[in-house]
Amino acid sequence: MQCLEGFDFREAKATGICTDCGSKFCPDHPQHLAWRKENGFLPRIKTPPTVVAPPVQLMPHFKITPIQAPPVPQIWVGYKRGCLRVPEAQKYAVRLALQTMSAVARGILAEEGLHYSVQNKEGVWATYCSYSKHLLQFGEGCALLHLNGGKDTVAKEMLRYGWARTPENGWLMVVLHEVAHAVAHYKYPRSQPHGFEFHQTLRDLRSKYFERFRPSFNNILIERKAADSLV
Numbered sequence: 001m002q003c004l005e006g007f008d009f010r011e012a013k014a015t016g017i018c019t020d021c022g023s024k025f026c027p028d029h030p031q032h033l034a035w036r037k038e039n040g041f042l043p044r045i046k047t048p049p050t051v052v053a054p055p056v057q058l059m060p061h062f063k064i065t066p067i068q069a070p071p072v073p074q075i076w077v078g079y080k081r082g083c084l085r086v087p088e089a090q091k092y093a094v095r096l097a098l099q100t101m102s103a104v105a106r107g108i109l110a111e112e113g114l115h116y117s118v119q120n121k122e123g124v125w126a127t128y129c130s131y132s133k134h135l136l137q138f139g140e141g142c143a144l145l146h147l148n149g150g151k152d153t154v155a156k157e158m159l160r161y162g163w164a165r166t167p168e169n170g171w172l173m174v175v176l177h178e179v180a181h182a183v184a185h186y187k188y189p190r191s192q193p194h195g196f197e198f199h200q201t202l203r204d205l206r207s208k209y210f211e212r213f214r215p216s217f218n219n220i221l222i223e224r225k226a227a228d229s230l231v
Contacts, residue, residue: 084123084141090148095122096220097143097171104213105136105175108205109157114182129181136178146170153177153194157202168217175213176205 086094098120105118116129118136127139145152147167154177158165165174180202184191191197 035167049088055109081211084125084139084144086123086140086144090144093129093144093147094140095148097217098138098140100216100220101138101171103144104172104216105138105179107170107213108175108179108209109182111135112183116182119229127178129178129185131182131185136182138174138178142174143171157199161203163206168214171204171217172210172214173221176202176209180205 024230054195102118102120109116109118114134116134118138120135121139124139126139127142128139129136142152142154146155149165149167154170155165155171156179157163158169158173163169180198181193184198184201187199187201
């Protein structure tokens with residue numbers, strides 16, 4: 001027995017207000033008020049309603065000009081469907097990163113004994129591994145995202161395992177992520193796409209190939225800066 005008006009269990013049980021009134025809302029029940037007086041309780045204080053002040057009306061000749069916030073620079077934070085526009089200053093680095101990613105993916109797939117074709121696709125975010133087509137596709141979006149320090153599934157994995165995040169590390173981990181899909185599907189056909197078997201395969205591939213292929217990405221940003229200096 002408990003009253004929704006705030007009376008505690010002892011009050012409700014002693015006065016029987018919920019039983020007598022047949023109502024859950026009984027702040028002015030005479031039996032309850034008499035019981036509180038006999039037991040030395042102070043009268044209940046009702047909180048006055050909150051009064052909201054009306055908005056201040058300015059004179060007609062006053063005009064407030066809203067402050068325009070500075071534009072926020074656009075940062076690529078995830079995959080997007082449809083077309084993608086790469087900034088002109090970053091096109092060279094993105095193209096070179098995609099070429100390196102594809103070459104590294106072909107080398108790892110060959111050593112793992114998997115016959116997958118690898119392709120780059122410009123103007124899209126989509127990077128995926130197709131089991132039915134035996135295809136790995138790298139879109140410009142993944143290269144651009146890790147160049148700008150954005151977040152995607154691969155970036156979350158790197159944070160989860162404490163792997164240092166740099167553009168070069170991110171590009172290589174995208175390769176290892178997609179190859180891990182192919183290897184895990186071959187070894188565990190019924191496994192979940194990002195389940196335990198996949199993450200175990202990803203960690204194994206990283207320990208096996210990361211230090212070996214990481215230098216392949218070292219010159220991408222250096223060559224981009226050299227190209228920019230010639231413009």
